[in-house]
Amino acid sequence: MEIVNTAFRLFAEQGYANVQMKDIAIACDISKSLLQHYFPKKIVLLSTMLNELTLSAFIYSNEQLTFLSAHQRTMIQMSFVLRLLDENPTMEHFIQDIFESPELTTELVLVTLDWLEAIGVEGEAAMIRYALNFALSGGMAVFFKRKILRASVGMISENIDQAFYLLLGENAEKIDQIYLSTAKYNTDAYYQEFVSYLHKHATIDLSTEIKI
Template sequence: MEIVNTAFRLFAESGYDLVQMKDIAEACDISKSLLQHYFPKKIVLLSTMLNELMLSAFTYSNEQLTALSAEQRTMIQMSFLLRTLDENPKIEHFIRDVFQSPELTTELVLVTLDWLEAIGVDGETIAIRYAINFSVSGGMAVFFKRKLLQASVEAISENIGHSFYLLLGESTEKINQIYLSTAKYNTDHYYEQFIDYLHSHATINLSLEIKN
């Protein structure tokens, strides 16, 4: 985890492409060969970080939002995740690198798919996977260009959720009801609880990347 935390800091600060394995080894004060014993390739490190971050975020929902429906939890989770990226440039930098890799985008979809099925989102696995790919990939493309497009984070989050459930066959009326029912959670109070939870439960040290 010391290696993962060090590499995460370097990736978040400088970007995945500019950081070499020798840079990570030097920052950890170990040899490159020892680093590659644990992580043969740089993308393995990035994959490990992605999994740790996503699981930490999803664990919050599993432990703190258990009284809510699966649909409500997905809407709230998306809102919190996008707000976290918007308010923390280093984390956005890291996630942008993830979406530039087809391999890691697929992994993000698989981690998300496991979570959605675990919390009881209805639908065939292939349909849920397609809906995630379509809504999240398209939504994140807009998110990364939000200033140019003058799109708000709230609107992007809402549209990702809407498109996801429309692809699963839900009616627009029901989706709107779900979104409205989450309004009280999309506040500073609940968002700050989410950030506090990440700081205290994430296996990756987020103290320098996410404002508390």
């Protein structure tokens, strides 16, 4: 994982578009041809990181929030992820690079779809995918411009959740009630536990990108 860790650090610090394969090879002290033997293209490296981080983020919910409903778990997960990005600029830049790639955005949606199905979110797969893609794309576009728009992280998280479940046909009042029920879990203590899980379970070294 040394190559992935090194590339992750470079992407987070300099931006995906500004890092070339030769830069990663030099930082790893290997030849470019050897690097391309394992990772033929730069986007393959980014895809590997994306899958690792996404699956690691879901471990917390899968192990610690199983007593909550699927609705509650998705809302808490979204809240914690956005807070993590807000408090860790290098991670935000990394995720922003993901959303600037249609291919990787689709991959993120597919990985998330598997998780939503596993925790019991109901609906036709095609409709869930549409709702997720719409809610995430619009919500994250606002998130990345939140300072200009003066939008709070909490408001953005709530709007993403509302858009997702409204598109799945849920009643707006019910969504609001469920969102309010997550307040006692959306705390600093639970958030710190989530971050600790990321550090513990991710094979990527997050020590410099995510503060505890």
